[in-house]
Amino acid sequence: MSDYIVRATAANNQIRAFAVTSKETVEKARQAHNTSPVATAALGRLLTAGSMMGIMMKGEKDILTLQIKAGGPLGGVTVTADSKGNVKGYVKNPEVLIPANEKGKLDVATAVGVGFLNVIKDMGLKEPYIGQTVLQTSEIAEDLTYYFATSEQVPSSVGLGVLMEHNNTVRQAGGFIIQLMPFAEEEVIQKLENSLSKITSVTQMLDEGLTPEMILERILGDFSDIQIMETTKTQFYCNCSKERVSKAIISIGKKDIKEMIQDGEDIEVNCHFCNTQYNFNVEELKDIYNKAVR
Structure with a gap:
């Protein structure tokens, strides 16, 4: 299995966690849309998040849609995912080229711009669930962290990363979502916050050779009862015909x-x-x- 997601629990089920490696998924999207490096990074981050959020849904036919509607040169990003690990997406303007940010990295925030994040869950009910939040940083991970806290009332930490090669292919891609359950004790919260503060970046961990299991071990290593509950293959897949x-x-x-x-x-x-x-x-x-x- 190349790209895959792991779902885990820790701290006596007070924490649930997801981690994914999505290099091939993001590279396939890059090839399909011939995206520029900054467009690949933005689309790749949202695809990575979508894959993890998709498997959070239970129904066979449930569909998740993540939409970034913003005023930056990318013109918006759309991703859809199902509960089986299939994910697809596109950016409106895939060829955007902009200078690197002050840290010398791909400037996803400027490319995305100011706007909104829409989360749409079609679970076969009369009306789909729609949550909308204002983009906080336009870096995508922080915006999803804010979405979970405000729209779903689930304290979360989202980490996403895409690292490019010099020839503009995808070198690394992946991410994690760590969530606290409503009954989480203060001691667990403090321990988790302390652990998360030591994490540098997703791409650095992937470049060190860490698997999704190892990423969760690094983040949740202070808890002795980490349990991997499920491993799910994820892929860029479009069901058009x-x-x-x-x-x-x-x-x-x-x-x-x-x-x-x-x-x-x-x-x-x-x-x-x-x-x-x-x-x-x-x-x-x-x-x-x-x-x-x-």
Whole structure:
């Protein structure tokens, strides 16, 4: 298993924790969208978070969507994930290039800009759950930490990182989410806060060769009862297909489909999430029109 998520508990179930290595997931997204380094970092962080938050959901068909709507040059980032570890996403402007920040690192905060984080959970109910928070730093990890505290009332610490090679491929990617349960004792809280204060960065730990299990061991090492509860494979996966796209074309209405047919030319439809192009010739459009008429 290459990219995977571990779910664990500690401190007599007062802490629940997730950690993931997501290098191949982020690299596949980079290849699909031909993202610039800073766009890869932003999208990679949100994909990494989405993979962990997705498996927090219980239902087979539950879908999580994370949307960053902000005014920076990236133009926004969207990620969706399911409860099985599948995740996909895109940035609106994937080719953005901006100078490094004062620390010489990719300036994700400036690329994202000021705006909002939307968390949408479609769990098969009449209406999806929608939580929205103002971006605090636009670095994504801190913004999700704030979201958990304010929208879900779950004290959390989120760490996310993407490290690039000089040839702009992904060298490391991963993250963690540590959460305190409502019944957590003060001593546990203090011990966890002290441990988290010593953590430098996710990418440094990954570059040292730490696995997700080792990352949780480093963070939660002061607790003697860490238990790995589950290991889940995660991957960049898009469930689009020509059939699904044809159904989307039906939804635009008979009038527009008829105009396409009258133009007499093939059309190309692009999937936002994986950048796959689907070609439909006039005969296929006529077939879609006939289905729309029924």
